[in-house]
Amino acid sequence: NAGVMQNPRHLVRRRGQEARLRCSPMKGHSHVYxxxxxxxxxxxxMVYLQKENIIDESGMPKERFSAEFPKEGPSILxxxxxxxxxxxxxxxxxxxxxxxNYGYTFGSGTRLTVV
Amino acid sequence: xxxxxQTQPGMFVQEKEAVTLxxxxxxxxxxxxxxxxxxxxxxxxxxxIYQGSYDQQxxxxxxxxxxxxxxxxxxxxxxxxxxxxxSAMYFCAMREGVGSGGSNYKLxxxxxxLLTVNP
Numbered sequence: 001n002a003g004v005m006q007n008p009r010h011l012v013r014r015r016g017q018e019a020r021l022r023c024s025p026m027k028g029h030s031h032v033y034x035x036x037x038x039x040x041x042x043x044x045x046m047v048y049l050q051k052e053n054i055i056d057e058s059g060m061p062k063e064r065f066s067a068e069f070p071k072e073g074p075s076i077l078x079x080x081x082x083x084x085x086x087x088x089x090x091x092x093x094x095x096x097x098x099x100x101n102y103g104y105t106f107g108s109g110t111r112l113t114v115v
Numbered sequence: 116x117x118x119x120x121q122t123q124p125g126m127f128v129q130e131k132e133a134v135t136l137x138x139x140x141x142x143x144x145x146x147x148x149x150x151x152x153x154x155x156x157x158x159x160x161x162x163x164i165y166q167g168s169y170d171q172q173x174x175x176x177x178x179x180x181x182x183x184x185x186x187x188x189x190x191x192x193x194x195x196x197x198x199x200x201x202s203a204m205y206f207c208a209m210r211e212g213v214g215s216g217g218s219n220y221k222l223x224x225x226x227x228x229l230l231t232v233n234p
Contacts, residue, residue: 033220
């Protein structure tokens with residue numbers, strides 16, 4: 001009965017490279033949410049996906065960031081041409097439905113460092 | 116305007132004593148939920164406690180209780196009998212429009228309070 005699994009736990013990229021962050025939701029959960037935590041800040045919503053659909057990407061930067069949740073496999077958050085300002089912790093959460101009255105289960109996060 | 120305000124960047128408490136972490140919120144939605152999460156130094160986000168805006172009683176979960184004062188829009192977390200393992204960042208968060216459809220899936224977080232428990 002694994003929780004939300006994120007990998008890698010730590011990721012170091014040079015400026016201009018691509019970063020791919022993976023999230024496997026809890027079993028039976030078809031709703032995935034990505035949040036970003038900048039240093040000294042709380043988490044901020046980025047994107048909400050269901051299987052094969054992006055429901056709300058209002059928190060995603062307009063360029064270089066994309067997310068997907070394919071029919072098979074984990075959800076992927078992709079950051080192209082990373083810059084130093086992308087250094088942050090990226091958290092994924094999942095839920096069995098969107099309107100749950102309880103908090104989501106978060107993964108342990110991926111800490112991205114851009115050098 | 117900030118939707119979630121945590122005014123205490125850091126708090127200290129002696130082991131075995133109780134501590135209150137402050138959280139005020141701002142919403143015009145009558146239906147909302149309030150959450151507290153713990154983030155230890157290892158980095159994961161651990162859900163602690165939930166309070167719905169229509170709940171009549173304050174939420175409790177073991178040593179955690181939520182002091183919900185709706186008219187004052189505050190949702191303070193009380194940790195009783197503090198333990199060394201309680202040392203962590205604590206985040207208050209809110210979801211608006213709970214159970215009413217719309218974009219009620221987003222959590223808005225405060226900036227957190229760093230709690231240090233002294234032996």
